[in-house]
Amino acid sequence: MKSSPLTRWLLPVVAALLMVPAQADEAEDRGLAIAQEADRRDSGFVDNEAALTMILHGPGGQSSRRSLRIRILESTDPDMGDKSLVVFDEPRDIAGTALLSHTRILDPDDQWVWLPEVARVKRISGTNRSGAFMGSEFAYEDLAAPEVAKFAYRYLRDEPCGDNLTCHVVERRPLYADTGYSRQEVWLDVEEFRPWKITFHDRRGDHFKTLEYADFHQYGKFWRAHRMVMTNHRNGRSTELVASGYRFGVGFTESDFSQASLRRVR
Numbered sequence: 001m002k003s004s005p006l007t008r009w010l011l012p013v014v015a016a017l018l019m020v021p022a023q024a025d026e027a028e029d030r031g032l033a034i035a036q037e038a039d040r041r042d043s044g045f046v047d048n049e050a051a052l053t054m055i056l057h058g059p060g061g062q063s064s065r066r067s068l069r070i071r072i073l074e075s076t077d078p079d080m081g082d083k084s085l086v087v088f089d090e091p092r093d094i095a096g097t098a099l100l101s102h103t104r105i106l107d108p109d110d111q112w113v114w115l116p117e118v119a120r121v122k123r124i125s126g127t128n129r130s131g132a133f134m135g136s137e138f139a140y141e142d143l144a145a146p147e148v149a150k151f152a153y154r155y156l157r158d159e160p161c162g163d164n165l166t167c168h169v170v171e172r173r174p175l176y177a178d179t180g181y182s183r184q185e186v187w188l189d190v191e192e193f194r195p196w197k198i199t200f201h202d203r204r205g206d207h208f209k210t211l212e213y214a215d216f217h218q219y220g221k222f223w224r225a226h227r228m229v230m231t232n233h234r235n236g237r238s239t240e241l242v243a244s245g246y247r248f249g250v251g252f253t254e255s256d257f258s259q260a261s262l263r264r265v266r
C-alpha cells in the first residue's frame with residue numbers, strides 16, 4: 001500500500017522527535033563521562049600546597065598585589081569533597097586572614113574566615129557564597145573543589161583551545177543550593193583533560209565571568225596551571241593568580257584543616 005503525501009511528510013518529523021530524548025541522554029552521558037575522566041586523572045595526589053600572587057586589575061589599568069598560600073587535602077570519603085586553606089601573607093593590613101573550605105557534595109559547603117584583626121572565626125553563610133572573596137573577582141564558591149557529583153553535565157562540542165589543542169566543551173549545572181550560577185561551560189583538552197577555560201553564567205543565564213588557565217606544569221602525573229585569570233565582563237575588572245613552589249605529599253592531616261587550625265595559622 002502506498003503511503004499518502006501527508007504520511008510521507010509526518011514520518012521523518014515523528015522520527016526526528018523520537019530521536020531528541022536519545023540525543024539529549026547521549027549528550028548528558030558523554031558530558032558526565034568527560035567530567036569523571038578529568039576527576040579520575042587528578043585523583044590520588046593526597047595533598048599539595050603552593051604560593052600564589054594575586055593581582056587585582058581595575059578597569060582603568062590600575063593594579064594591586066597580594067601574597068598568599070594555598071593548601072589542599074584530598075578527600076577519600078565519596079560523600080565528602082576536598083578541604084582547602086588559603087592564607088594571606090601580604091599586604092600587612094590583611095596578613096593572617098585565612099579561608100578554610102570543606103567541600104560537600106549536595107549539602108552546602110562549609111567555609112570559615114579567620115579575621116586576625118578581631119581574632120575571630122566567621123562562618124560564611126550559604127547566601128553569601130556567591131559574594132566576592134576579599135575584593136577579587138573570585139566568589140567564595142569558586143574556591144571550593146568542583147566535585148563531580150555537585151553538577152549535572154551535558155556535552156556540547158569539540159573545538160580548538162589552548163596551545164594548538166582540541167577541547168571538549170561541557171556544560172555543567174550546579175545541583176547545590178545558594179549558587180550564583182545557573183550554569184558553567186568548561187573547556188577540557190582531549191589529551192590530558194586539563195581545564196583551559198570556564199565561563200560562568202548568572203541566574204538569568206547571562207555570561208558574566210570567564211576563568212582562563214595557562215602555563216601548565218606537570219608534577220608526576222598531575223598537571224597544575226601556574227596562571228589563572230578571572231575576568232568580570234560587567235565591571236571590567238579581573239583577578240590574576242600566579243602560582244609557584246608547588247609541593248605534593250606534604251603530609252597534611254585533618255587537624256590542619258580544622259576550625260581550631262585557623263587560630264594558629266602562620
